[in-house]
Amino acid sequence: MIVVKKLVKRFGLKIVLRGMNFEVQRGEFVALLGPNGSGKTTFLRILSSLTRPTSGIVSVAGYPLPGQASSVRRNLGVVSHLPLLYGDLTAEENLRFFGKLYGVFEISQRIDQTLELVGLRSRRRELVRTFSRGMQQRLAIGRAILHDPDVLLFDEPHTGLDQDACDMLDRLLLEVSGQGRTIVMTSHDLIRVEDLASRFDVLSRGVITASAGRNDLVRNSLPEFYRQALTG
Amino acid sequence: MVKAATSSSSSPARDSSNRSNATFVKSIGAIIWKDLVAELRSRELLSAMLVFALLVILIFNFALELDATTRKVATPGILWATFAFAGTLGLNRSMALEKDRGCLDGLLLAPVDRSAIYFGKLISNLVFMLVVEAIVLPVYSVLYNTNLFNPGLISVILLGSVGYVAVGTLLSSMAVQTRTRDVLLPILLFPIIIPILIAAVKASSGFLQGIAPTEIMPYINLLIVYDVIFTAVAYMVFDFVVEE
Numbered sequence: 097m098i099v100v101k102k103l104v105k106r107f108g109l110k111i112v113l114r115g116m117n118f119e120v121q122r123g124e125f126v127a128l129l130g131p132n133g134s135g136k137t138t139f140l141r142i143l144s145s146l147t148r149p150t151s152g153i154v155s156v157a158g159y160p161l162p163g164q165a166s167s168v169r170r171n172l173g174v175v176s177h178l179p180l181l182y183g184d185l186t187a188e189e190n191l192r193f194f195g196k197l198y199g200v201f202e203i204s205q206r207i208d209q210t211l212e213l214v215g216l217r218s219r220r221r222e223l224v225r226t227f228s229r230g231m232q233q234r235l236a237i238g239r240a241i242l243h244d245p246d247v248l249l250f251d252e253p254h255t256g257l258d259q260d261a262c263d264m265l266d267r268l269l270l271e272v273s274g275q276g277r278t279i280v281m282t283s284h285d286l287i288r289v290e291d292l293a294s295r296f297d298v299l300s301r302g303v304i305t306a307s308a309g310r311n312d313l314v315r316n317s318l319p320e321f322y323r324q325a326l327t328g
Numbered sequence: 329m330v331k332a333a334t335s336s337s338s339s340p341a342r343d344s345s346n347r348s349n350a351t352f353v354k355s356i357g358a359i360i361w362k363d364l365v366a367e368l369r370s371r372e373l374l375s376a377m378l379v380f381a382l383l384v385i386l387i388f389n390f391a392l393e394l395d396a397t398t399r400k401v402a403t404p405g406i407l408w409a410t411f412a413f414a415g416t417l418g419l420n421r422s423m424a425l426e427k428d429r430g431c432l433d434g435l436l437l438a439p440v441d442r443s444a445i446y447f448g449k450l451i452s453n454l455v456f457m458l459v460v461e462a463i464v465l466p467v468y469s470v471l472y473n474t475n476l477f478n479p480g481l482i483s484v485i486l487l488g489s490v491g492y493v494a495v496g497t498l499l500s501s502m503a504v505q506t507r508t509r510d511v512l513l514p515i516l517l518f519p520i521i522i523p524i525l526i527a528a529v530k531a532s533s534g535f536l537q538g539i540a541p542t543e544i545m546p547y548i549n550l551l552i553v554y555d556v557i558f559t560a561v562a563y564m565v566f567d568f569v570v571e572e
Contacts, residue, residue, distance in 0.1 A: 146436055148571065170439040178430030180437075184366035196358040197438035199351055223369070239434070 097122045097247060097278040098143065103152035105138055105302075112138045114302035115152070120295075122246075125279040127293035129286065129322055134299045136282040140251050143280070144174045157246050170198070173240030173248045177255035179232040180239065183225030187216050187235050190224055191242055198243035206242060214238040214268060230261025237268055241277075248272065250281035254288060266292060290318045298325035348441075355440040359448025363422070364455065373421045377460045381414035382467060389471050396473075403474055404532035408525055411461060411485075412492065416514050418456050419496040422449065423504040432504070436570060446566040450497045450559075457489050480535035480544070487551040488528035491558060495520050498562040502569045527551050 100118040104111065112135040120126050130136050141147040143156055145165040154161040157171035174180070181190050188207055195203040211217040214234040224232060233253060240248060250269070254262050262285075269292055273279050283289045289296070290310075296318060298306040306325030313321055367373055388406045426432040426449075435445050465485075469476045496517055503512040527550040534544035 144437060146433060146571070166439045166441075169437055172437070174433075174437055176430060176433070178433075180430045180434035182362060182366055182431055183429065184369040185362065189362075189365065193358055193362045194434070194438065197355055197435070197440055199354075199439075 097124070097157060098280065099153065099155040100143075101153040103139075103142070103154060104150045105135070105142060105147070106150045112302055113142075113149075116299070116303050118297065118304055120278055120280060122278055123276050124295055125273045125281070125293045126295045126297060127289040128280055128282045128297050128299055129284075129289070129325075130282070130299035131326065135302050136299055137251055139299065140174075140176075140249050140280070140282060144172060144249055145169055170243070171246045173243070173245040174251070175233070175236050175240045175248070175253050176251040177253065179224070179236045181224050181232060181235060184223060186221050186223055187211065187227075187238075188220040190235065191238060194239050195242055200243050210238040210242050213241075213271070215264075228261070229256050230258070230264060233257060233261070233265055234268060237265075237272065241272060246278060248277050248279045250279065250283075252282055252284065254283060254285055262288065286318045286322055290316070296321065298322060300326055352441055352444050355438070355444040356448045356451065359435070359445060360451050360455075363449070363452035366425075367452075367456065372425070373418055374456055374459060376421060377414045377418040377456065378463060380417050381410050381460055381464045384410045384413060385464065385468050385471060394472070399472055399474055400536055401533070403468075403472065403476075403536060404529045407464075407468065407476075407485075407532065408488070408529050410464060411457070411489070412518070412521070412525060414460055414464075415457050415489075415492055415496060416517060418460070419453060419493070419500040419517075420503070420510055420513050422453055422456070422497075423500040424509065427504045432501075432570070442567045442570060443563050445570075446497060446501070446562060449501070450493055450562075453497050454489060454493045457493055458486070461485055461489065474536075476536075478535050480541075481532055484528055484531040484535065484548070484551070487548065487555060488524055491524040491551060491555045492521055494555060494559045494562055495524075498558075498566060498569060501566070505570075524551065524554050527554070 098118065098120040100116060103113050103116040105113040116139065128136055128139070138147065142149050142154060142161070145161055145168050148162050156168045159167040159171070161168055182193070185193065188211070191207045191210060192203060195206065200206050208217070211220050214237055216231060216235055216238065219227070219231065224235065227235065253265060257265060266288060281289065281293065293310065295307065295309050296313070297304050306321065308321055385406065392402065394402055426435065436442065465476050468474070499516045499520070500513050503509045503516060506512055527547040531544050531547035531551065534547070
């Protein structure tokens with residue numbers, strides 16, 4: 097579903113990704129771990145067609161980037177630590193707006209389903225700026241899945257959320273991933289991602305330095321695996 | 329969960345072309361609707377532009393103390409300086425609102441031709457600019473005791489605003505990506521809009537002073553050509569400007 101080969105990304109003289117290889121199968125939930133500045137966000141921006149790769153092969157949902165960016169975008173949902181929502185529109189208006197941009201048919205019915213899923217149906221007519229950070233993040237997930245994409249990218253979705261909001265977000269992430277979608281999520285919260293992802297990749301200095309499936313790791317050993325991947 | 333249908337399913341070439349045109353227009357409509365609804369609720373952009381514009385004409389009124397003759401000569405310059413400064417404020421804020429909450433990324437992630445985003449923002453910005461101008465004109469007329477309800481002048485303001493906003497929307501989407509966006513936009517914008525400001529001031533002056541239309545037409549033509557060229561250039565380069 098996602099294929100990346102020898103990906104290089106340069107910003108001027110600074111090389112952020114140095115020949116990175118990465119592959120994700122359909123239905124996999126991959127947690128991309130790594131320290132600040134390791135290139136996680138840049139990598140997700142390349143996958144989401146917001147940034148062009150300097151060189152290398154990138155393909156998402158069967159479409160090459162940057163050549164078929166529009167087809168990739170149609171099959172992609174993105175959630176970042178920013179909500180990507182308009183505070184002066186209601187929850188329903190936000191979804192309706194993005195639904196129109198994505199050309200979603202039977203949009204009212206789809207909005208109902210999405211708001212039900214993210215638990216915001218009763219707040220649909222309230223302005224997003226009045227929402228708590230957790231509610232905004234749930235609506236952001238609603239926006240990302242509104243057009244029913246095959247691939248979802250989450251860039252540190254837990255940032256700024258309290259414990260309860262994180263728990264609620266995790267339940268929602270599990271529900272969304274259970275629908276057969278392919279997910280790549282970056283995070284610093286090793287405890288949380290251990291219960292969510294089916295595979296853990298560590299990105300350090302622009303390359304994947306370690307990869308392990310959930311079944312390959314002993315329970316609660318992800319922090320140790322991560323430490324070894326960075327130091328080894 | 330029910331699979332959401334999108335309007336991208338395969339179809340014959342003509343249907344596909346018609347559909348993509350319809351999607352393009354719908355996307356522009358959606359962006360305009362979003363901007364207008366958000367602005368009606370917050371009034372953040374319009375109020376800032378309007379207060380600034382009114383303050384500028386008030387300051388000019390007290391600073392220049394014009395008599396009846398010089399008033400007619402100075403009016404086009406004062407008006408266009410006011411529109412240009414207030415417009416810059418609006419253009420900056422319009423894009424900053426998109427950038428601050430990551431909404432610009434949200435727009436760029438949508439599977440629409442990115443020029444639809446440009447045209448959507450252009451039309452929204454133009455509406456805001458015209459609203460401010462529609463309020464400034466009668467206030468100016470009262471303050472300066474000058475009749476500005478001249479169809480020729482109105483058409484010049486319309487043409488000048490289109491050109492100004494066409495360039496301004498493009499440059500503000502470029503400037504908003506930088507840390508110094510507030511100062512960068514006027515520095516980039518004003519040198520490029522000098523031809524439009526000169527043509528607009530000359531044409532406005534011509535209509536206010538009752539000069540023969542044949543003498544004004546070259547400036548009107550310049551405004552039209554400028555509008556067409558810069559809208560076309562912006563249409564072609566917007567994709568590259570918004571991409572990192």
